[in-house]
Amino acid sequence: MSALSHQTERADRRASSLGLEITLGTAIFGLFVLIALAAPLLAPYDPHAFSGRPLERPSVAHLLGTNDAGQDILSELIYGARISLAVGLGAALGTVALGLLVGAVAGYAGGLLDTLLMRVVDVMLALPRLPLLILLAAFLGSGLVQTMGIISLLFWPATARVIRAQVQTVRQRGYVKMARNFGGGSGYVLRRHILPAIVPLIAFGLVAAAGRAVAMEAGLAFLGLGDPTAKSWGLMMRFALNLPGLLLTDRWLWWLLPPGLCITLLILALTYLGIGLEGRLHPGLKR
């Protein structure tokens, strides 16, 4: 058995394990997307309707019982997927759009503008994000749009840095220099040569940003800084924990555990999807 075949065998195994991560992440993520899209069909009740007595135990009518206001917990859970995914999608698009803009401009323009923009990135990366997030959420209000905006505003610098590095590398390459020497304008070079090189980074950035945004939205709702009218998983946990003596009965089993599991599963699905995509980006990366 030569060393080379041993190496390729190892590389194959790595590729297949990355495939598993992507498959698993995509499957769970896809399941949540389906649940969110089909929420009106799947949910037995309107999550805002008072469909039972308060604090009912699970029964055929209410598979996960009812909350302290008499609303069906299963329906809340199903509709909650919509909020998490909407915030995840919105904030991910915002984060990557900002990161792409700043990163591409800095990397392509270079010079003073680049230095200036990267200083801003450095400062923002050094700040503790959650306290700043709380400060902004407290002052700017807590609607879902504000939540998406605040998350985008705080998390773009990491994307910007990665994009800038890639743009800078590509710009230095021979074929790009050639294209410019042959009279290719900035727009042409950006579209024809730079963009294809950063598309994989954008895909990874979107997934990573979505995972962070989902976690942050749930966290803000859990802390009481989310949209009080949007029944998200974080808000469900907050209401459940507000009930005195919740942990002393087995009520947590159908009220606290399901939203906690959903949010954890969704975040882990996005995490694994991200790890898989990252592995595709850097085939040499050993994990």
Place this chain on the structure above:
Amino acid sequence: MRTRVVAYLVTLWIVLSLNFLLPRLLPGEPLSALLDPESSDYVFSAEVRAALEAYYGLDRPLPAQYFAYLKGAVTGDLGRSIRLNQPVAKLLAAHLPWTLLLTGTALGLASLSGLLGGAEAAWKRGSLADRLLTVTSVVAGNAPVYFVGMMLLIFLGAKLGWLPLAGGRTPFAHYDGPLAAVADVGRHLILPTLTLTLSLLGIQFLLVRNNLVSILGEEFMLVARAKGLRPARLKWNHALRNALLPFVAHLAAHAGLAITGAVFIETLFQYPGMGRLIFEAVGARDYPVIQGVFLVVSAAVLTANLLADWLNGRLDPRLAEEVGR
């Protein structure tokens, strides 16, 4: 190092200015930065409001307010809490030690076990233990910290009744001696620390393991093995020592993560630290307290960054040269 110190001071100044500007940039009267118009504490009489504005100096021109604010921040005057009618600085001083205790203990425990576990896993990479530890770490490091905390709270606290459910110590307790007090604080510390340690450990383990795996493939490791060094010496003296550099470089970022985790954990366990303080302040829209916590936490994380830079320079002379320029 000098450029780093300058960058540190500039960032600190930006944090201070952000803290000053944010409430003033928003629409509405300046007093709404101190008092939420929707809160029950709000005063409706125009005279009282004018008197309050004068008291807080909100009727003066912006530059004057700004310098008064900077002077206050430097001398430790961070305003008064609306909710508790106490100086913010005093509140911060009362809550800070609890958070330092929690994050410090968790960061120490997670670093130690992350280094040792990561080294073992990388040494035996591909083994069942390595794969199990890696999967567990991804889960522990990425699952929301409040969910992990809830599970520990339910099983170790409520079901088994081994540990207290909430608080930093037993309320109204009379201790027989200093030892009893320490034991009580320690018992309350276990669950929050365990939660935070698990979450940090997941991240630190992966960092050490992945770094070590690439170091093990380096040529100097091959040379060391060819010299016939004992495996223990290879692992600890040659490999782990080199993996220490990125570990220290990330330590400041991990301190930031620890703070984030602490906010959730202190809320969940009703632990009397900074996280609990900001949570309660948010509930009452007590803006001066929220700003004070933001300021102190930012300053702490920035200082940790600076320390990590300095420490890394000491550990790796190549970096020190680069930084010194």
